Amino acid sequence: MDLLNTSISYNIDGAGNTTSVIAGIRGELEGRLTITANITIYPTDLDEGTTFDDLSKKQLFALATKKLPALLPTLAYTNYQFFVQNDTPVRLTAYSNLSNDGSYITLNSTLNQSDFTDKPIGSIGYEDVKSAVKTILSQEFPTS
Incomplete structure (x- = not known):
């Protein structure tokens, strides 16, 4: 996943x-x-011995990016919503966030049946959603 510095x-x-x-x-x-x-x-x-004023924008972004994988596993899932086609759930979007120690993260995940190999998407629950998102994150951020 390519990460961009927005501010x-x-x-x-x-x-x-x-x-x-x-x-x-x-x-x-x-x-x-x-x-x-x-x-x-x-x-x-x-x-040690470095101050914020010693660092460039790129260096500060690199420090923030380095902290991100450790925070991702602590996300709280606030909601998930099914999308139905012909009376059958075909995908869902899970919304999660974290407000912890000065860092704020929002993660929106769109999942489909391929993310749930052991049961139909219409029967998945909260723990299934967390597990599927964790699997995707572990592929993108190997330390998360």
Whole structure:
């Protein structure tokens, strides 16, 4: 999955020091997954002796992208919706999000019968959806 940097926002204290940076990320996988995220980078995420002002936009984006796979398994699924054709469920879209420790992620997943090999799509439940999305994410982000 190609990830794009959509924004970089600096949080600056009263003394003019950058205290954290928020990097906006967006990615899409062939209409199956869409990720939008705002990942907060803290001083503890930086190499020792490095400050935010030492880093380029590309370097900050790389740090945020590095944090993303660890956050993906903790997504909470808020809703899923079936799409029906001729009275038969043919696909579903699952909506998930995370608001944790300054990072915000939204993941929309479109799944079809091929994602559920052991049961018909019309009979899947919440845990089945989580498992199918986790499988796709593990292929795209091997550490997630």
